[in-house]
Amino acid sequence: EAEVAQSPRYKITEKSQAVAFWCDPISGHATLYWYRQILGQGPELLVQFQDESVVDDSQLPKDRFSAERLKGVDSTLKIQPAELGDSAMYLCASTEAASSYNEQFFGPGTRLTVL
Amino acid sequence: AQSVTQPDIHITVSEGASLELRCNYSYGATPYLFWYVQSPGQGLQLLLKYFSGDTLVQGIKGFEAEFKRSQSSFNLRKPSVHWSDAAEYFCAVNSGGYQKVTFGTGTKLQVIP
Numbered sequence: 458e459a460e461v462a463q464s465p466r467y468k469i470t471e472k473s474q475a476v477a478f479w480c481d482p483i484s485g486h487a488t489l490y491w492y493r494q495i496l497g498q499g500p501e502l503l504v505q506f507q508d509e510s511v512v513d514d515s516q517l518p519k520d521r522f523s524a525e526r527l528k529g530v531d532s533t534l535k536i537q538p539a540e541l542g543d544s545a546m547y548l549c550a551s552t553e554a555a556s557s558y559n560e561q562f563f564g565p566g567t568r569l570t571v572l
Numbered sequence: 573a574q575s576v577t578q579p580d581i582h583i584t585v586s587e588g589a590s591l592e593l594r595c596n597y598s599y600g601a602t603p604y605l606f607w608y609v610q611s612p613g614q615g616l617q618l619l620l621k622y623f624s625g626d627t628l629v630q631g632i633k634g635f636e637a638e639f640k641r642s643q644s645s646f647n648l649r650k651p652s653v654h655w656s657d658a659a660e661y662f663c664a665v666n667s668g669g670y671q672k673v674t675f676g677t678g679t680k681l682q683v684i685p
Contacts, residue, residue: 563615
């Protein structure tokens with residue numbers, strides 16, 4: 458069964474360092490999402506891609522976060538510099554198309570700890 | 573703006589007992605509603621979804637949910653809980669368009685023998 462892949466699964470870093478997370482969506486899925494999930498809360502959308510284009514990054518802290526999906530397939534989310542408050546689970550999800558009917562398939566996430 | 577409220581942060585039930593997890597949404601039109609489950613350290617898995625039609629929807633793992641427009645609710649139910657159902661459950665709403673989904677804060681389910 459096709460799955461969304463994410464790496465690394467766990468990342469520990471010190472504040473002010475740079476970190477990067479990678480996501481490979483299900484093959485053929487045009488829409489890709491990055492969510493941040495703080496412990497005890499629901500996922501919050503950071504950025505949404507349709508193919509290689511960003512369609513929503515209104516909640517992305519652009520002074521330190523960046524995201525790209527250069528060829529419209531896999532994607533990278535970067536934080537530079539990391540802050541203590543960035544400690545969270547970072548989830549990637551994909552859908553076949555940006556339709557309200559479509560189920561989002563989630564990857565296992567990357568657990569980030571900033572010391 | 574759309575929003576989702578899950579009033580119960582933590583629920584404990586005995587194995588074999590019935591379960592109901594509450595979800596209330598705020599949105600002007602008919603929303604698209606979802607329930608997801610998240611096991612510890614894992615991503616989210618869709619249990620069921622509602623878009624239109626029959627207000628009682630069936631999902632995977634024996635779960636069902638009922639959409640009640642008059643109460644703005646979409647409660648999740650299961651007649652007999654298994655120990656493997658222990659997880660965190662998230663209700664979510666989507667108002668359409670480019671499918672920006674808003675998640676609730678989640679309900680953590682504990683199952684005791």
